[in-house]
Amino acid sequence: MNFIERQLQTAVNSIQKWSLTNGFTFSVTKTAGVHFCRKRGLHLDPEIKLNDHVIPFESEIRFLGITFDKKLTFLPHVLNLRKRCERALSILRVL
Numbered sequence: 001m002n003f004i005e006r007q008l009q010t011a012v013n014s015i016q017k018w019s020l021t022n023g024f025t026f027s028v029t030k031t032a033g034v035h036f037c038r039k040r041g042l043h044l045d046p047e048i049k050l051n052d053h054v055i056p057f058e059s060e061i062r063f064l065g066i067t068f069d070k071k072l073t074f075l076p077h078v079l080n081l082r083k084r085c086e087r088a089l090s091i092l093r094v095l
Contacts, residue, residue, distance in 0.1 A: 005046040012048055012055075028053045034061045038071050 033055050035045050045057035060069040067077035
């Protein structure tokens with residue numbers, strides 16, 4: 001895992017260098033990671049740093065309106081979508 005962690009850190013460092021060169025900044029407070037793996041608990045989350053702050057890894061993350069979970073089942077996204085649809089339908093029933 002150390003090799004992969006070093007590769008990830010190198011990639012983050014090069015992205016950070018590119019962003020500084022082109023006038024972009026990353027918000028450390030809004031940055032999070034997800035370790036996608038279908039098997040349960042075999043891999044530990046890597047420790048990747050951005051601006052000397054460790055990027056937190058979460059079990060699910062929302063990106064462009066889609067909720068991704070660790071196992072890529074999209075179950076949290078579907079459950080949230082179902083809840084929103086039920087809420088909209090209950091409003092229509094009142095009308």
